[in-house]
Amino acid sequence: MSFPPEPWYLRGTLVLSVFRVPRRLVRDEHLPAGTRLITLAGNAFVAVAFVSYEPGGVLTYEELLVATPVWDRGAVAVSVPQIWVDSEASRLGGRELWAIPKQLARFGEGSSIAGVAVTGGVPLPGRWKVAGRVVQRLDGRDVRAHAAMSGRVRLVRAGWMFPVGGPLGYLTGRTPLVSLAMDDMRLTFGQAP
Known part of the structure; x- marks a missing residue:
């Protein structure tokens, strides 16, 4: 199985x-030496995203x-x-290129990882852009990569379901601070090469 060379150009939603989560519950073995979680009053901030990459990207x-x-x-x-994908090429590429600990999973009804239902939606004006570094450690290797994202943003209500015994069980019953769709x-x- 092969994967596209970097950079990856992707499209989708x-x-x-x-979420605000007690620091003691948030994993940190994926952090390069000298890197630390940003915390406030003993809590870390955890973003959970479901992404659908559509035709038009690599x-x-x-x-x-x-x-x-x-x-x-x-x-x-x-x-x-933590990250799960339903593509072997994405799993291999993420691990090899950027030390991102991608694992294979199936999504949809009955998922043992998470489920989300989105309602409402207040569109924010314009096209939003964000860019920065992603830093990772995997198998003793530290990698820093650049990411840039843009899209049309809506504030939404997202109802997440995290099974208690699942890998995201530490988020069970927590209410998001903010939710958005892009x-x-x-x-x-x-x-770039």
Whole structure:
């Protein structure tokens, strides 16, 4: 199985919610040396996103990920402690290129990882853009990659279901601080050759 070279250009939609979680519950073995979670009053911030990458990008697949804001080399970055995809090419590429701990999963009704239902939607004006670094450690290897995303954003209500015994059980019963959806999302991930 092969995967596209970096950078990856992807298109699609996403739903993202941010949760406040006690620091002691948030994993950190994925952080490079010297990198630390950003915390406030003993809590970390955990973003959970479901992404559907659609035709028009280098790969087409679905993804569920957890991301945490971190301090790295004097700047804010993002790190991904948990992530699942339904594409072997994405799994291999994420691990080999950027040390992202992608695992294979099936999504849909009956998922043992998570489920989400989205309602409402208040569109925010314009096209939103965000860019920054993603920092990872996997199998003793530290990797820092660049990511840039843009799209049309809506504030939404997202109802997440995290099975108590599942890998995201530490989020069971928690209410998001904020939830948003991004349509016509464009993502560039990784360095140009």
